[in-house]
Structures are given as structure tokens and as C-alpha cells.
Amino acid sequence: MSRRLIVGLSVATTLVVAAVPAASAAPASLSFPSSKFPLGTRGLPARAHSAVAQGVDLYRVKQGKSTQGYTVTVLMPNGRDHGTLEDAQIKAIEVEDAGLTPKLEKFVRPAVSDDPAEEYYTVRIGEWTLKQRAKADKMVAKLKKAKISAKADYLGDDGLDTTGPWNMNVLMVDPKLFRGSFQASVGRSVAKRETTSSMSRQVKAIAGVNGGFFNIHTAKNLQGDPVGISVVNGKLLSEAVRGRSALILKGRSARITELETTLSITGGDGTKQPVQGVNRAAKGGELIAYTGEFGQKIPADGGAEAVVDASGTVTRLRTAGGAVPRDSWVLHGRGAAADWMWEHVWEGWKLSLDTQVTDLRTGDAIPLTPDTHIMGGSVGLVRNGTVKITAKADGHDSVNMILRRHPRTLVGVTKSGGLIMATVDGRDPGNTVGASMIEAAQLMRWLGAKNAINLDGGGSSAMVVKHKVVNRPSDGSERTVGDALFITR
Numbered sequence: 001m002s003r004r005l006i007v008g009l010s011v012a013t014t015l016v017v018a019a020v021p022a023a024s025a026a027p028a029s030l031s032f033p034s035s036k037f038p039l040g041t042r043g044l045p046a047r048a049h050s051a052v053a054q055g056v057d058l059y060r061v062k063q064g065k066s067t068q069g070y071t072v073t074v075l076m077p078n079g080r081d082h083g084t085l086e087d088a089q090i091k092a093i094e095v096e097d098a099g100l101t102p103k104l105e106k107f108v109r110p111a112v113s114d115d116p117a118e119e120y121y122t123v124r125i126g127e128w129t130l131k132q133r134a135k136a137d138k139m140v141a142k143l144k145k146a147k148i149s150a151k152a153d154y155l156g157d158d159g160l161d162t163t164g165p166w167n168m169n170v171l172m173v174d175p176k177l178f179r180g181s182f183q184a185s186v187g188r189s190v191a192k193r194e195t196t197s198s199m200s201r202q203v204k205a206i207a208g209v210n211g212g213f214f215n216i217h218t219a220k221n222l223q224g225d226p227v228g229i230s231v232v233n234g235k236l237l238s239e240a241v242r243g244r245s246a247l248i249l250k251g252r253s254a255r256i257t258e259l260e261t262t263l264s265i266t267g268g269d270g271t272k273q274p275v276q277g278v279n280r281a282a283k284g285g286e287l288i289a290y291t292g293e294f295g296q297k298i299p300a301d302g303g304a305e306a307v308v309d310a311s312g313t314v315t316r317l318r319t320a321g322g323a324v325p326r327d328s329w330v331l332h333g334r335g336a337a338a339d340w341m342w343e344h345v346w347e348g349w350k351l352s353l354d355t356q357v358t359d360l361r362t363g364d365a366i367p368l369t370p371d372t373h374i375m376g377g378s379v380g381l382v383r384n385g386t387v388k389i390t391a392k393a394d395g396h397d398s399v400n401m402i403l404r405r406h407p408r409t410l411v412g413v414t415k416s417g418g419l420i421m422a423t424v425d426g427r428d429p430g431n432t433v434g435a436s437m438i439e440a441a442q443l444m445r446w447l448g449a450k451n452a453i454n455l456d457g458g459g460s461s462a463m464v465v466k467h468k469v470v471n472r473p474s475d476g477s478e479r480t481v482g483d484a485l486f487i488t489r
Helices: 085-097 130-145 196-203 336-344 437-447
Strands: 002-005 011-014 046-053 056-063 070-074 103-109 118-128 150-154 166-173 181-185 205-210 230-232 235-238 245-250 253-266 272-275 287-290 304-308 314-319 329-333 352-359 372-376 379-383 408-414 419-424 449-454 463-465 484-488
Touching: 046 205, 056 205, 070 085, 070 130, 085 103, 085 118, 118 130, 130 150, 166 437, 166 463, 181 196, 181 230, 181 245, 181 372, 196 205, 196 463, 196 484, 205 408, 205 419, 245 449, 253 287, 253 379, 253 408, 253 449, 272 287, 272 336, 287 336, 304 336, 329 336, 379 408, 379 437, 408 437, 419 437, 419 484, 437 449
Parallel strands: 011 103
Antiparallel strands: 002 011, 046 056, 056 166, 070 118, 070 150, 103 118, 166 419, 181 484, 205 463, 205 484, 230 235, 230 372, 245 253, 245 372, 253 272, 253 352, 287 329, 304 314, 304 329, 379 449, 408 419, 408 449
């Protein structure tokens, strides 16, 4: 990391990210790497191994030591901890006017595969050891009295140089020895959030991890809805966000690619109309299909609904807001879509819902057989053995998501077809720092992944073995999530 001075203020920091060489050929079967840990001082990590089942191994990995403490970061007008040089200079002057000495620091949010590097600035005050957190909090209170918003910041979270420490849990599934299968689960319903351990018990899993992001920007009783594709036992339960990374599971095979879904409804009079989504709240003018797995009443948004039985026959028309029978599905229209339904959907008519999932790398349709499971990821990390972080395409190209360190849940597939699941604990100053996206990609390459994605992290990160949580969730207890990924017998 290079450092240079901004005239008139204190030392600034610029992140320099070294190029990562291409991954070496994967071994014939999956094994834990014998090379040095790829982060920090690059030493050999301490690790403990336990066999979970035939071909399934758990590794607890520790590396690095704590050398960093706290500072106080001044919040910019937008409430963020970083901003433009102009915003930072204005905040630095406010701090000086309050009788304190600011540090204006420059940093670079590194380039990713689909977004160039960007420069930002922060304003900070003081530096204290790990045990002096109370002094940082006292400074935040002093700034508040001066009407300056700030927060105590652990320096290990920055994403710049650190010595760690890192605490990881890694599940490795050897394709030559494992005789079980992989599957996704949304729990008892799509709409409801559940813990990973609860879902593990339901599917009688050997082990597993939490899944992708879920929709926190909707009604509380609908927040289990995965943000992106979800297929469970061959049934589409949530549509894809086109082009986002996903994990496709079939039996004990796994692969990572980018997907899109195409849905349409054909009415009894032969009229065809696109369907925009599955098992989520409708926006104006949208047609949404709700399956029996939805598990909640459909939002009463003034739209129209058709209840359709297993044969495709419309058994009932109603205004929006009813439940979805387990043995049926419901077509819901809002706004112009509701108007279309009142004209083209009638009781006793047959409706045909056409669903297609397409692999955007190959252009091929993916057959949704009963043993097919698909989980939408968060961000692509590794593609064909090379770091390729698709943060912008996957909707996570902010400083907080790319550069800052957080707990992470990661999944990768090796050249030989092995599956790697990993959690990196974080937000625990002095014990474990988490990982940035760039560090997450480096870790997955080190573990042997040819392709890898980042799943939901932060307080959602959880790994379970025999239904017990084996990592340390940063919330202090296991968080309820939208879906999860499991290894089953």
C-alpha cells in the first residue's frame, strides 16, 4: 500500500491491488491447499479437520493476528463514511472549527471486472488501540455536541492492508467419494424467513450454508423472497435477475453460470401475455404467478386474481388478497395487467404458464427436472480460474460491498466438479476481520475453486453441520434468511 500527502492535511491512503495470477490446474480429487494463506502475512494457517460424511470434510481455519485499533470517521452529507474531495474538505473544516484536528484520507475503491476504480475521501480523527474503543466513542459524542455526525470505526474493516486475523470454516465435497446430493431450500414457504439450521432439519441435511440475498425492501411478512432465481425440486419459485450469477445443482453435480428466466401465460382464448415475476409483490402493470409454496396471503393491492388448479383450469376469480392453495397456483394482475385478466381469464378456462430458464453462457435452456435446484448468487468472484468480480452486473458495486470487510458466505466449484462452501467470520474486532470481495475471490481461488460466487453475507452468514451452527454469526445469533444450500445423503 502506497501513502502520499494531501497538501495542508495529514497522510492519505491509497489502496494498491496486485494482479492475481491464473489458478493452477486443480487436482484429480479435492483436498485442502498446502500453500500459504493468500491474505495478510501469507503464512501457513492453523487448521483443524473433521470428517462430516464420506467425501465431506470440514476445516476450521485461523490465520493472522490483530494489530489494528479504532479511529473516528466523520459522516458525509449523504450519511456515508466517504465522499468527494469537496465534501471531505468541507467536513474537515467543520472539524477544525470545532477545535479538533482532522485527517483527510484518500482511498481507491479497486476496479472490478465490470466497473473501473474510483477515488474517494474520508475525514478521520484520532487513533486508539483495540482496548481504547471507549475513547473513540467519547470523541463521537463530542462531535455530536458540535452537530457533526460521526462513528467509531475499526480500522480492520477498511479493506486496506491488515494483518487479520481471519477465522474461516470450509466444507469440501470430494466428487470421487461423495455419494449424496446437493439441494436448495426456501424452508416452509417462500415468503417467510427461517434460519439455516431450521431448513437443515427439514431436508435432513448433512451440512449447509445460508443462500443468496432476500428482499428486505418489501412488506415484513414477504421478506423471505429471494432476490434472484430460486428453483427447488425443479419448480421455479423466484425469477432470475437477468445476467446475475447462479449455482445450478443436479444430483451431486454443481456448476456456476449466469441466467435469465422467461415466463408467459396463454389464456383460454389463446391470447399470450408476459409474466414478470414469481412469488413477490407486484408493481404497477405486472402479472405475477404465485405458487403453493408462497405461504402467505397475496398483497391486497386492488388487483385481480385467478386461482388455477393442477390441470390448469381456472377455478375461481377474485380480487387480490387471498391465500394460495398448496395444490394450486394463482395468477395475479395489477393495474393494466388486471384489466387484461378481466378480459382474457374466465372461470372454467384453461391457462398455460410457460416457464423457461436459459443459461446465458451457452444459450441453452435448462430442463427443470425434479432433481434440479438453482440458487441465485450475489456476486460472481471467480470465472474459469481467474478473478472476475461482477459487482456492477450483480448490483453490488458500492465501496461498502466491494472494499469494506464483512462476514462472507462463499461457494465454488472445482475443475474436478468438487463443491466448496466457506464462511469467513467478521465484524468481531480483534478476533476476525471478515473479507472484502477481492479477498473473497482470492480465498476461493486458494481453496481450489475454478468458478465461485459470493452469497449473502454480513449477519446472514451461517454454516451448519448436522443442524448445528459451526461459525460465529456477527449478529450474535443465527439470522433468519430467505434460502439455503445443503449437502444431503
